Amino acid sequence: xxxxxxxATGPIVVRKYGGSSLADIERLGAVARDLKAxxxxxxxxxxxxSAMGDTTDRLAEQARQANPRPxxxxxxxxxxxxxxxxxxxxxxxxxxxxxxxxxFTGSQAGIITxxxxxxxxxxxxxxxxxxxxxxxxxxxxxxxxQGVCGETKEITTLxxxxxxxxxVALAHALGAERCEILKDVPGVMTxxxxxxPSARRIERLDYDQMQNLADGGCGVVHAKAVAYARQHGxxxxxxxxxxxxxxxxxxxxxxxxxxxxxxxxxxxxxxxxDQARLVLGAPGxxxxxxxxAITRRATADGPLTAQWLAGGDRWFWExxxxxxxxxxAAAEALxxxxxxxxxxxxxxxxxxxxxxxxxxxxENWPVGLTxxxxxxxxxxxxxxxxxxxxxxxxxxxxxxxxxxxxxxxHDALLAPTSP
Numbered sequence: 001x002x003x004x005x006x007x008a009t010g011p012i013v014v015r016k017y018g019g020s021s022l023a024d025i026e027r028l029g030a031v032a033r034d035l036k037a038x039x040x041x042x043x044x045x046x047x048x049x050s051a052m053g054d055t056t057d058r059l060a061e062q063a064r065q066a067n068p069r070p071x072x073x074x075x076x077x078x079x080x081x082x083x084x085x086x087x088x089x090x091x092x093x094x095x096x097x098x099x100x101x102x103x104f105t106g107s108q109a110g111i112i113t114x115x116x117x118x119x120x121x122x123x124x125x126x127x128x129x130x131x132x133x134x135x136x137x138x139x140x141x142x143x144x145x146q147g148v149c150g151e152t153k154e155i156t157t158l159x160x161x162x163x164x165x166x167x168v169a170l171a172h173a174l175g176a177e178r179c180e181i182l183k184d185v186p187g188v189m190t191x192x193x194x195x196x197p198s199a200r201r202i203e204r205l206d207y208d209q210m211q212n213l214a215d216g217g218c219g220v221v222h223a224k225a226v227a228y229a230r231q232h233g234x235x236x237x238x239x240x241x242x243x244x245x246x247x248x249x250x251x252x253x254x255x256x257x258x259x260x261x262x263x264x265x266x267x268x269x270x271x272x273x274d275q276a277r278l279v280l281g282a283p284g285x286x287x288x289x290x291x292x293a294i295t296r297r298a299t300a301d302g303p304l305t306a307q308w309l310a311g312g313d314r315w316f317w318e319x320x321x322x323x324x325x326x327x328x329a330a331a332e333a334l335x336x337x338x339x340x341x342x343x344x345x346x347x348x349x350x351x352x353x354x355x356x357x358x359x360x361x362x363e364n365w366p367v368g369l370t371x372x373x374x375x376x377x378x379x380x381x382x383x384x385x386x387x388x389x390x391x392x393x394x395x396x397x398x399x400x401x402x403x404x405x406x407x408x409x410h411d412a413l414l415a416p417t418s419p
Contacts, residue, residue, distance in 0.1 A: 010042030011177035012134065016049075016144065016167035020184040021241035022086050023053040025093075031241060032093035035139060039099060044134045046174060048144040048167040049090060051082025072117035076146075076157045080105070083143035083163070090141050101139040104129065106155075107148035109140075110173075111166060113156045115149040120156035122147060122165065122228070125173035142170065160303065161222025168225045172232040179234050181221055182241035187248035188213065188220050190414045191269040195406050200416065202248050202267065206255045209267065209360075210236070216358030216392035217270045217305065221250075264368035264393065266357035269410045272305050275352040276323040277385075277396060278330050281345035282315040288344055290336045291317070298329035305354050306389050320387075320396060323350050353402040355395045355409065361388070369393065375412040381405060 015035070022028055039045055050056075059078050063070040070078075087103040094101040110126035133140050144163025147156050158165050164181060171179035185192075188210070191199035205213070207230035214223035220238055229236050229250070239247030278298065282288045295317060298304070304321035319326060330348040337346035362368025365388050372393060376382045385396040397405055 010044060012044045012046060012171075012174050013038070014046045014048060014167050014171040014174070014176045014179045016163055016179065016181050017047065017241055018163070018181075018183050019050045019053050019055065021182055022049060022051075022090070025089070028052075028086075028089055028093045029096075032090065032097045032099070034241070035094060036097045036099050039139060045139045046130060046134070046170060046176070047090065047139060047141045048163055048170065049083060049086040049141060050144055050163040051079075052086050052089075055082040055085070073154060076117045076155055079157055080143065080146045080155055083145050087141045087143045094139055094141075099139055100137065101141055102133045103141045103143070105143050106146035106166060109142045109170065111147035111169065112150045113147035113158070115152055115154065115156065117154070118157055119159040120147060120149070122158070122169050123150060125169045127170060127173050130170075130174060142166065158224070161219070161225065164222040164225035165228055168228045168232075168234050168236070171234050172228070177235070178237055179229070180237045180239065181225075182239055183220060184240065184242060185220065186240045186243065186245050187238050188218070188250075188268070190267070191406070191410045192271060195271045195403070196269065196410045198407065198411055198415075201246075203246070204249045204253075204255055205267075207250065207252055209255060210250045212360060212391040213268055213358050215390060216268075217272070217356045218268050218358060219270070226250075262362045262364050262367045263371050264357075264359060264362045264365075265371075266359040266393070266413055268358050269406065269414060270356045270358070271402065271406050272322075272354040272356070273399060273402065274323050275305060275320060275354045275396075275399075276326045276330070277318070277320050277347075277349040277352055278326050278333065279316075279318045279345075279347040280333055281317070282343060285311055285313060285315055287315055288340075290340070291315075291333070291344065294329050294333050294336070295319075297332065298326055301325045301328060305356070306387065306394055308387065308389075320352070320354050320394065323352075349396075351399050353397050353399045355397060355402075355406060356389075356392050357395075357409075357413065358392045361391045372413065375409060378412070379405065379408050 091101040091103045112124040113120035130140050144166040168179050187201040189199045193199045211226045214226045236250035237247050280291050302325035304319050307319040310316040333346035337344045387394045
């Protein structure tokens with residue numbers, strides 16, 4: 001199709017599309033048509049893309065098959081392929097719609113990071129080439145999740161959710177009107193609609209509220225991206241790439257919470273499936289050398305949902321997280337506990353789910369948790385392990401009880417209130 005010669009002259013808007021929004025060629029075409037409409041309306045567009053569908057997970061699994069402990073530099077080289085595929089194919093889809101577009105990798109877009117492979121931190125953004133291309137009337141498509149170490153010139157990745165951070169950092173550097181995070185949900189929801197059909201959209205959040213939700217495990221916007229937006233005053237919008245709608249606005253305008261007194265009133269309920277629980281202990285305050293190695297392995301094998309450490313008369317460590325991440329460490333711990341029963345304790349549970357309620361912590365947790373404990377009692381679930389964690393409360397349940405428990409707990413604690 002001949003390319004449109006019209007030049008957008010309106011504000012710069014950064015749009016970030018997640019993997020589900022770019023899952024296949026059909027979805028890429030739908031995104032290209034949406035971008036054409038936005039450009040025709042006058043927006044100057046910078047588009048940040050994640051890898052298509054589950055590409056990153058598949059690449060990571062192939063890496064583990066090749067080497068259970070892949071070198072981090074080579075892992076970065078591998079994983080950045082996914083976003084480069086997305087950016088190139090989206091530019092081709094835009095061209096088919098008559099929209100001129102240019103793709104850039106993170107390094108070409110000027111995203112400078114430290115040298116920490118697989119979990120780099122953005123140090124500066126120098127998008128010198130991006131304004132030049134926008135001035136030519138083209139859409140800029142940038143591979144998210146990646147940058148370049150300023151010292152070594154090595155390719156780096158920003159860790160899970162890094163494309164969100166790429167988008168926010170570029171929006172700040174370019175003076176964009178706002179940064180739009182487009183997903184497969186209508187906005188920030190009170191729960192995942194896949195698990196809780198009665199979940200509803202939250203219309204507006206301030207940075208502090210969104211930071212609490214992100215830190216507590218609400219995966220709609222990555223915690224690092226929210227922190228960057230708050231630090232630099234970047235307005236965020238979270239909405240659906242499938243169905244246009246009002247979404248959720250996130251900015252510095254303070255949103256007053258409901259009057260709660262000492263009660264803990266959650267904003268969201270998140271659900272972690274296929275989880276497990278690993279508890280390690282020692283009879284004294286010293287960390288057993290074998291347990292030190294096991295905890296290092298548990299935390300290195302992937303992000304945990306939460307972990308707690310207690311010291312004093314007895315050393316005690318507990319972790320809840322994805323079963324696949326904890327299982328190898330658990331096998332080592334159980335073997336060690338069997339061999340050294342007098343000095344090591346290990347307890348393992350799989351087939352678990354973790355329900356996380358996130359809001360703002362009360363002044364007094366024992367009093368603040370009364371409504372939650374009453375709700376659990378009404379549901380016959382008051383014996384479930386429960387832990388406070390920052391601004392979150394986490395509940396460990398059997399995975400078989402998850403569907404019913406998640407819906408009933410959400411409807412008991414997060415139902416809309418009368419004006």
